[in-house]
Amino acid sequence: MAQVYQPAEDSYFFSKFLKNYLSKNKINSYLDMGTGSGILSETASKFLDKKNILSADINPDAIKIVKEKGFSAIKTNLFSKIPENFDLITFNAPYLPMDPREPKDSQIATTGGKYGDEISIKFLTQAKKHLNKNGKIFLLISSLTPQDRIKKFHPTFVAREKIPFEELLILEFS
Numbered sequence: 697m698a699q700v701y702q703p704a705e706d707s708y709f710f711s712k713f714l715k716n717y718l719s720k721n722k723i724n725s726y727l728d729m730g731t732g733s734g735i736l737s738e739t740a741s742k743f744l745d746k747k748n749i750l751s752a753d754i755n756p757d758a759i760k761i762v763k764e765k766g767f768s769a770i771k772t773n774l775f776s777k778i779p780e781n782f783d784l785i786t787f788n789a790p791y792l793p794m795d796p797r798e799p800k801d802s803q804i805a806t807t808g809g810k811y812g813d814e815i816s817i818k819f820l821t822q823a824k825k826h827l828n829k830n831g832k833i834f835l836l837i838s839s840l841t842p843q844d845r846i847k848k849f850h851p852t853f854v855a856r857e858k859i860p861f862e863e864l865l866i867l868e869f870s
């Protein structure tokens with residue numbers, strides 16, 4: 697059984713960024729990929745109706761928690777079970793390179809693959825097909841995530857925050 701990711705510095709940084717973005721930009725549909733505890737869905741629900749928010753995660757325990765909070769939630773590996781398009785898609789991705797010392801049950805939330813960028817790349821490859829016209833994607837990675845392959849998707853770096861041992865980065869794709 698995998699642990700549900702408890703909000704940490706990256707979650708709070710992304711939540712603050714999302715709150716600021718939604719206070720200035722009106723959207724009608726939002727996908728919270730990798731919802732975990734649902735922190736970003738909860739932030740978005742201050743700006744748009746819960747029925748226009750979809751929370752998605754590969755971890756069934758995360759889905760149970762966000763459903764209990766009243767969100768529509770789907771257990772899915774990235775977009776495999778998601779046919780819809782959205783005005784906004786966010787993903788606080790598992791972004792760290794594989795570390796054998798990391799417990800198996802937290803790897804799903806933290807580890808992006810052998811190098812750390814693999815899940816982000818899969819996400820970006822699929823996400824662009826799920827955007828409405830003028831839609832946006834925000835992806836959170838870290839200075840510890842390899843960036844060369846991610847840069848091929850033409851991101852704009854829109855926010856940064858230093859935390860101990862790494863810098864958090866929010867990238868925009870449209």
Ligand SMILES: C[S@@+](CC[C@H](N)C(=O)[O-])C[C@H]1O[C@@H](n2cnc3c(N)ncnc32)[C@H](O)[C@@H]1O
Pocket residue numbers: 700701702703704706707710729730731732733734735736752753754755758772773774788789790804805806815
């Ligand atoms: C760093 S946590 C972020 C959780 C929450 N959004 C937050 O900001 O606190 C990454 C989340 O992505 C989920 N995840 C990992 N791989 C996934 C996949 N292939 N498809 C969907 N969700 C995935 C994990 O289960 C975890 O909940």
